Amino acid sequence: MSSLAWIDFDEAERQRAQRIMALFQERETRDELGLGGIRDSIADHLFPGTSTIQTRLRYMLFIPWLFQMLEGSSAGADQLASEARALENRLANALKAGGESNGVIGRDAGADLQRLPSSVYWAGLGTWGIRLFPGSTDNLFSSMRHLQRARPRVRESEDSASEAQALQIWTPTLPARPTDLLDHTQFKLSLDEAQFIIDRLIAHQPHSLLAFLARSGSSQAECDNIWEHPHLADFPDDARTLVGHGAIFSSVMHGASLLYNLLLSRLRDRAEWIEKYEVRFAEWQSSLDMAGIRAWSLDAFWAAIDHPAHSIRPAAKRFVAEWLGLLTAGNVLDGALTPAARLVQDRERRLKTSQSRFANRAVRDRWTGASGVEPLTFRWAQAKSHLRDLASAE
Incomplete structure (x- = not known):
């Protein structure tokens, strides 16, 4: 049946496609040197279901x-889409x-909002x-409409129970909707809501660092990077190892991004930009x-x-390996004709x-003078915000 065409596709592939489409729309994920697949692999291991444009957990x-x-x-479908948009706009007003x-997503844009909250959180x-x-x-x-008609009314066997589950839209344990949701509401979670989210993470992402931190309550760290977390030593072995890899990768490749910006600044002949990136590049090296x-x-x-x-494409792996080789050999210099400069320029051209x-x-x-100039943090800022919301539940 055409109305159930979505069932015929592999769910893992569908979710992967949804994540990719979402990433294309996130300004923070602009990737000048082709490192996005590496960055997102680390982030999805550590903090699955998050994205850089999520705001609050509720x-x-x-x-x-x-x-x-x-x-x-x-x-019909078009009318439902219109009604859903109207509800999401009403939610923004209720939050205000x-x-x-x-x-608050849509706080200022109102009815003109382009990126609805549902699209931001759907993959997660x-x-x-x-x-x-x-x-x-x-x-x-x-x-x-088909889902409503097709749900079994009586569950008399394992087959009918399985069919009912397949036709569910949301998990049956979803907390009850507040009666005043569209009148006035807040981001603060109730204790039951917080426990529901923790339970979902433990059940569906049990090996993630996000689930570990949510379960353990180690959520009050205000560090800028996950590898600076005060309870790093208590992380599970695999997560601690991955965090260590992420710290070195972020540190190493930050220099390539700074050099990229410095080289462009020189081509633009913008003295203030040149000075800024020369200083930042020197600070990075030191x-x-x-x-x-x-030892990495x-x-x-x-x-x-x-x-x-x-x-992760072989070309991306080669670029990382070649940059690392230049760095460990002491050949990462900021001159326009250095091997490091040629490597960065050739990568961007390809x-x-x-x-x-x-x-x-x-x-x-x-x-405009800046492209990917901050070190990679693998969505720790968003994860930290969500963990803070969990810890603040009452």
């Missing part, structure tokens, strides 16, 4: 609650009425096992733990970060072809 409950209001409707301002809802329906929101709207970097095993790194949702900023002056002239 949206993981708001979205199911809003979509539950549409269940039983006889409206409840005194919330920080983290599936990853955490809150959403059981395997398709997109459009798939859901197209299938809604901060490196070269003993740790020389790339083979162990690639094995540790392997993730079914991300395919990735962007005719849109390369090094090869296309018109594209370069539109550059």
Whole structure:
């Protein structure tokens, strides 16, 4: 049946495609040197279901609650999509009425909001096992009427129970929707809501660092990087190893990003930009733990970060290996004709072809002076915010 076409596709592939589509729309994930697959593999191991544009944790409950209001409707797919948008806009107003301002998606845009909260959190809802329906929101709207008709009314056998589960949209343990949700609401979780989310993480992402931190309550760390966490020694072995790899990778490759910006600044002949990146590049070099970097095993790194949702291209691995080789040999210098500069320029040219900023002056002239200049943190900021919301439940 065409209304159930989503069932015919492999769920892992569908979720991978949804994550990729979401990443294309996140400004923070712009990837000038082709390191995004590596970055996201690490982030999805440590903090699965998060993304850089998530704001507050209770949206993981708001979205199911809003979509539950549409269940039983006889409206068509387009009308359901319109009604869902209206509900999400009403939610923004209810949050503002409840005194919330920080983290309200659509606070300023109102009805003109382009990126709805449901699209921001949809993949995460599936990853955490809150959403059981395997398709997109459009798939859901197209299938809604059939799902209502097809659910077994009586569960007399294991087969009928299995069929009922397959037709569920949300996990049956979802907490009850507040009656005043669309009048005034807040981001603060109740204790039952917080425990529900922790239970979902433990059940569906048991080996993740996010589940460990949520369960253990080690959520009050205000460190900027996960490898600076005060309870790092208590992390599970695999997570602690991966965090260590992430720390070195972030440190090593930050220099390539800084050099990229410095080289472009020189081509643009912008003195203030040049000075800024020369200073930052020198500070980066002086901060490196070269003993740790020389002891770092790339083979162990690639094995540790392997993730079914991300395919890391051989060219990306070569770029990392060549940059690391130059660094350990002491050949990462900031001159325009150095091997390091040629490596960075060649990498960007191969990735962007005719849109390369090094090869296309018109594209370069539109550059605003900063591209990926901050060290990689693997979505720790978003995970930290979610853990803070869990810890603040009452």
